[in-house]
Amino acid sequence: MTRPCVLALGFFDGVHIGHGGLLRRTRETADRLGVPAAALTFDTHPDTLVSGHSVPLLNTPEDRAALMREYYGIDEVLTLHFDRETMTQPWERFAEETLLGRYHAVHLVCGHDFRFGDRGAGNPEKLAAFCAQRGIGFDRIDVIELDGAPVSSTRIRALLEAGDMAEAVRCLGHPHVLTGPVVSGRHLGRTIGIPTANLALPPQLLCPRHGVYAALACFDGRRLPAVVNIGSRPTVGGTHVTVEPWILDFDGDLYSRTLRLEFYTFLRPERKFDSLDELRAAILHNAEQTREFFRDR
Ligand SMILES: Cc1cc2nc3c(=O)[nH]c(=O)nc-3n(C[C@H](O)[C@H](O)[C@H](O)COP(=O)(O)O)c2cc1C
Numbered sequence: 001m002t003r004p005c006v007l008a009l010g011f012f013d014g015v016h017i018g019h020g021g022l023l024r025r026t027r028e029t030a031d032r033l034g035v036p037a038a039a040l041t042f043d044t045h046p047d048t049l050v051s052g053h054s055v056p057l058l059n060t061p062e063d064r065a066a067l068m069r070e071y072y073g074i075d076e077v078l079t080l081h082f083d084r085e086t087m088t089q090p091w092e093r094f095a096e097e098t099l100l101g102r103y104h105a106v107h108l109v110c111g112h113d114f115r116f117g118d119r120g121a122g123n124p125e126k127l128a129a130f131c132a133q134r135g136i137g138f139d140r141i142d143v144i145e146l147d148g149a150p151v152s153s154t155r156i157r158a159l160l161e162a163g164d165m166a167e168a169v170r171c172l173g174h175p176h177v178l179t180g181p182v183v184s185g186r187h188l189g190r191t192i193g194i195p196t197a198n199l200a201l202p203p204q205l206l207c208p209r210h211g212v213y214a215a216l217a218c219f220d221g222r223r224l225p226a227v228v229n230i231g232s233r234p235t236v237g238g239t240h241v242t243v244e245p246w247i248l249d250f251d252g253d254l255y256s257r258t259l260r261l262e263f264y265t266f267l268r269p270e271r272k273f274d275s276l277d278e279l280r281a282a283i284l285h286n287a288e289q290t291r292e293f294f295r296d297r
């Protein structure tokens with residue numbers, strides 16, 4: 001960032017409705033000050049280094065940035081490298097050198113529980129005092145709850161692992177997004193009249209519960225209903241997990257193209273069927289459910 005900006009602070013995995021309050025305030029303040037609205041995120045989830053366990057993420061960095069732009073009009077998403085040095089930096093130094101020095105923030109926005117710097121010593125109260133001393137604007141956004149509990153990336157990860165896509169979508173405020181290149185499958189789908197595109201699941205991403213979902217497939221400015229299987233395809237002896245959409249009302253080649261899937265609801269768990277005929281009948285039924293789901297939307 002080379003110009004002054006209003007800067008939202010956090011990681012923003014999922015870009016959920018809790019983040020939304022903060023990002024909306026960032027956009028409004030930027031408009032008032034006549035500067036760009038920016039959001040900070042990291043290339044690695046801080047908890048991966050802090051706790052030593054990798055955090056399976058809801059979005060790739062590209063999708064995270066796209067969602068912040070699309071839904072909240074954020075102009076610039078700043079992805080900072082997170083390593084041991086970032087983790088052990090005293091909070092004042094991070095605020096001074098990175099937020100103000102490198103990114104030229106003239107106004108900072110963070111959430112109620114934002115922690116940063118060595119041992120998480122930086123918090124909204126300290127940041128408010130730091131900003132007041134330097135004549136920098138500051139907002140701390142109150143927690144946003146749904147059904148009596150805070151919305152968080154952790155809550156949404158648990159919902160996806162349990163297959164509760166519809167509830168995850170309520171917390172997100174938009175469909176769950178997965179974007180990736182279309183890779184080659186075994187071309188068995190075509191032989192049962194169900195051509196599917198295979199999407200490679202980026203390695204750091206969380207895999208939702210194995211099963212069948214109603215989604216929209218987005219490519220070339222089109223948005224078409226798709227019925228998607230996530231799983232290892234036990235009926236045909238699959239070995240690894242794939243994300244396989246059957247894009248309804250589409251006939252064409254998508255190999256090596258980039259496809260964005262927008263997931264809305266879970267239809268059923270993945271199963272090992274006794275025959276390909278049974279599998280085919282189940283998929284046709286799921287396709288009908290998907291058409292029905294999107295009929296009035
Ligand atoms: C909507 C949908 C639902 C599916 N459900 C299952 C399932 O429950 N069990 C299973 O073993 N495979 C399931 N599959 C995967 C199929 O076995 C797979 O699409 C087919 O074998 C083609 O694989 P290929 O792309 O490698 O050619 C499903 C696929 C789709 C598109």
Ligand SMILES: Nc1ncnc2c1ncn2[C@@H]1O[C@H](COP(=O)(O)OP(=O)(O)OP(=O)(O)O)[C@@H](O)[C@H]1O
Nearest residue numbers: 010011012018110111113114143144151152153154
């Ligand atoms: N429900 C919420 N209401 C208001 N602000 C939120 C909410 N959830 C997160 N924030 C704020 O949004 C920013 C980004 O949040 P961040 O992605 O770091 O956490 P999170 O969504 O709570 O995820 P986690 O579950 O990993 O803690 C932070 O400043 C955080 O305080």
